[in-house]
Amino acid sequence: MSREVLSTKKQFIFEEAAKLFRDKGYLATSMRELATKVGLEPSSLYSHIKSKEEILQKICLDNAEKFIEGIEAIDQEKQSPVEKIEALIGLHIKIATEDLTSVTVFNDEWRHLGEASLKEFLSLRRSYESRFRKIIETGIETKAFRAIDSNVALFSILTSLRWIHYWYKPGRKLDVTTLQTQIIDLLLHGLKKD
Amino acid sequence: MSREVLSTKKQFIFEEAAKLFRDKGYLATSMRELATKVGLEPSSLYSHIKSKEEILQKICLDNAEKFIEGIEAIDQEKQSPVEKIEALIGLHIKIATEDLTSVTVFNDEWRHLGEASLKEFLSLRRSYESRFRKIIETGIETKAFRAIDSNVALFSILTSLRWIHYWYKPGRKLDVTTLQTQIIDLLLHGLKKD
DNA sequence: GTCTATACGATGATAGAC
DNA sequence: GTCTATCATCGTATAGAC
Numbered sequence: 367m368s369r370e371v372l373s374t375k376k377q378f379i380f381e382e383a384a385k386l387f388r389d390k391g392y393l394a395t396s397m398r399e400l401a402t403k404v405g406l407e408p409s410s411l412y413s414h415i416k417s418k419e420e421i422l423q424k425i426c427l428d429n430a431e432k433f434i435e436g437i438e439a440i441d442q443e444k445q446s447p448v449e450k451i452e453a454l455i456g457l458h459i460k461i462a463t464e465d466l467t468s469v470t471v472f473n474d475e476w477r478h479l480g481e482a483s484l485k486e487f488l489s490l491r492r493s494y495e496s497r498f499r500k501i502i503e504t505g506i507e508t509k510a511f512r513a514i515d516s517n518v519a520l521f522s523i524l525t526s527l528r529w530i531h532y533w534y535k536p537g538r539k540l541d542v543t544t545l546q547t548q549i550i551d552l553l554l555h556g557l558k559k560d
Numbered sequence: 561m562s563r564e565v566l567s568t569k570k571q572f573i574f575e576e577a578a579k580l581f582r583d584k585g586y587l588a589t590s591m592r593e594l595a596t597k598v599g600l601e602p603s604s605l606y607s608h609i610k611s612k613e614e615i616l617q618k619i620c621l622d623n624a625e626k627f628i629e630g631i632e633a634i635d636q637e638k639q640s641p642v643e644k645i646e647a648l649i650g651l652h653i654k655i656a657t658e659d660l661t662s663v664t665v666f667n668d669e670w671r672h673l674g675e676a677s678l679k680e681f682l683s684l685r686r687s688y689e690s691r692f693r694k695i696i697e698t699g700i701e702t703k704a705f706r707a708i709d710s711n712v713a714l715f716s717i718l719t720s721l722r723w724i725h726y727w728y729k730p731g732r733k734l735d736v737t738t739l740q741t742q743i744i745d746l747l748l749h750g751l752k753k754d
Numbered sequence: 755g756t757c758t759a760t761a762c763g764a765t766g767a768t769a770g771a772c
Numbered sequence: 773g774t775c776t777a778t779c780a781t782c783g784t785a786t787a788g789a790c
Contacts, residue, residue, distance in 0.1 A: 375773095391671070393587040397766060409768075410774050418766065448752060477585065505751070512753050515734060518742045519751060521727055526720035533715055540709060548712045556750030557699070557713060558642060559706050569755095591784060604756050606785065 369428050376414045379404050383421045384467045392422055392475040422475060423483045429472035430490040432461055437497050447505030451523075452550050454498065458527040459546050463534055470531045495520060523553055563622050570608045573598050577615045578661045586616055586669040616669060617677045623666035624684040626655055631691050641699030645717075646744050648692065652721040653740050657728055664725045689714060717747055 372380060382403040386395040397418055401408040415421060436457040440450055462469050476487055499520045505511035511519070527549070534545070566574060576597040580589040591612055595602040609615060630651040634644055656663050670681055693714045699705035705713070721743070728739070 391587065393585065394672070396764075398764085406773090407775060408766085409776085412767070413773050451751065478588070502751075509753060511751050512745065512749070514742050514746055514751070515738075517727070518734070518739065519746060521723040522720040522743065522746055523751070525723040526716040529715040529719040533711070540712070544709075545712065548709055549716065551706065552708055552713060552716055552750070554750045554752040555706070555754075556746070556748045557645065557696075557705050557708070557717070558748040559703060560754070590782080592782085600755090601757060602784085603758085603786075607755050612784070 369431060379411060379414055380421055380424065381467075384425055384471055387422070387425070387471045387475055388467050392471070392478045419478075419480050419483075422471070422479060425468050425471045426476045426479060426487055427483065427490075429461070429469055430487060430494070433457070433494050434490060436461070437494060441497060441501070447501055447508065447510050448554070450501050451505070451554070454501070455523075455527065455550050455553065456546055459530060459542060459549070462527075462530040463536075463542050466531055466534065466536075473528055473531060495524070498524070526553065563625060573605065573608055574615055574618065575661075578619055578665050581616065581619070581665045581669055582661050586665070586672045613672075613674050613677075616665070616673060619662050619665045620670045620673060620681055621677065621684070623655070623663055624681060624688070627651070627688050628684060630655070631688060635691060635695070641695055641702065641704050642748070644695050645699070645748070648695070649717075649721065649744050649747065650740055653724060653736060653743070656721075656724040657730075657736050660725055660728065660730075667722055667725060689718070692718070720747065 371377075379400070383395070383400050386400060386403065397411060398408045401411055404411070437454065440453045440457065443450070443453075445453070477484070479487055499516050502511065502516045502519050506513055506516065530545075540548075565571075573594070577589070577594050580594060580597065591605060592602050595605055598605070631648065634647045634651065637644070637647075639647070670678070673681055693710050696705065696710045696713050700707055700710065724739075734742075
């Protein structure tokens with residue numbers, strides 16, 4: 367519902383803003399700069415948006431929703447924990463490579479959300495982490511996974527999936543499928559060859 | 561050499577600044593706020609420091625140096641790639657848990673460095689990554705490691721070591737040694753039990 | 755070294771003409 | 773919807789008295 371389609375001009379403003387937020391950070395981006403990129407005077411932006419923060423809110427909450435919807439779909443499948451983790455890694459890679467810009471902002475700038483939307487964001491994040499953690503714990507209980515601390519596993523996996531948006535560029539030597547195979551291999555089997 | 565000992569008051573300013581930078585980000589931290597924390601009027605800060613950026617510079621470059629010194633010490637030992645990777649994981653955990661605040665700022669705020677110090681910082685980082693990558697590549701060549709893309713391995717490991725500063729709090733249930741064992745186990749052997 | 759006072763630019767956002 | 777003009781506020785930093 368909140369991920370509505372935007373009129374073309376409004377969408378263009380959001381896209382240019384996301385690029386600026388990604389490159390310089392939310393706080394370091396000024397509305398004057400954004401206006402220049404869009405080809406408007408600063409004040410004209412406010413015919414399309416309510417405030418600077420509205421842009422950040424949409425970016426952060428839309429991405430949070432994508433992850434939540436993704437994990438819900440994966441979790442209701444009748445699959446083993448190993449398969450679910452593989453699917454989750456795939457989900458992160460898919461979201462990151464489909465819209466590199468917005469996921470970078472989502473990852474790095476959420477803390478500048480205002481009080482109300484920050485609260486909502488953190489609640490969504492906690493819910494995502496908690497579902498992810500449960501999948502890991504099930505894997506440990508069924509002896510599919512090593513008996514590792516579930517938080518160590520959770521955060522190691524989550525953050526090791528976060529470098530993708532720093533590193534991946536369309537047209538890199540490694541294509542998305544290979545990248546995915548390699549990351550799954552590394553996280554599931556480790557660096558060391560037995 | 562640049563990691564000099566500071567007079568107590570100056571040091572106090574740096575410590576309070578680091579806490580603010582960690583909690584709110586560099587740009588969102590004002591000198592007025594810092595002055596309040598330190599118990600001075602804003603202008604009085606400038607009897608101790610040259611500029612706001614000087615603080616960020618010291619934090620970022622000191623930590624960069626710690627990592628460089630650490631990897632140099634590890635790399636000149638006559639050890640196997642596996643042992644070196646274990647030692648590197650230990651280095652990251654040691655630095656992160658010894659001074660959680662400054663390593664967080666180092667990790668998250670370096671991009672707000674000015675032109676000159678940013679250049680220096682990036683050069684140090686590239687040098688660190690390149691030494692790390694060489695260790696991984698040696699491990700792959702000697703068949704100690706899986707034949708994975710060395711960049712995928714490098715960044716997965718590096719970033720999976722970056723969550724520690726988000727998560728670790730002195731007095732957490734997991735002590736540092738256990739944490740280290742678990743992370744080494746996960747990165748070297750993977751999540752899956754064979 | 756600390757203070758008061760202040761310079762001076764940049765910020766997000768609004769009012770109102772067209 | 774876009775503009776010009778502008779507001780109020782806050783940013784880092786400096787000058788100069790004590």
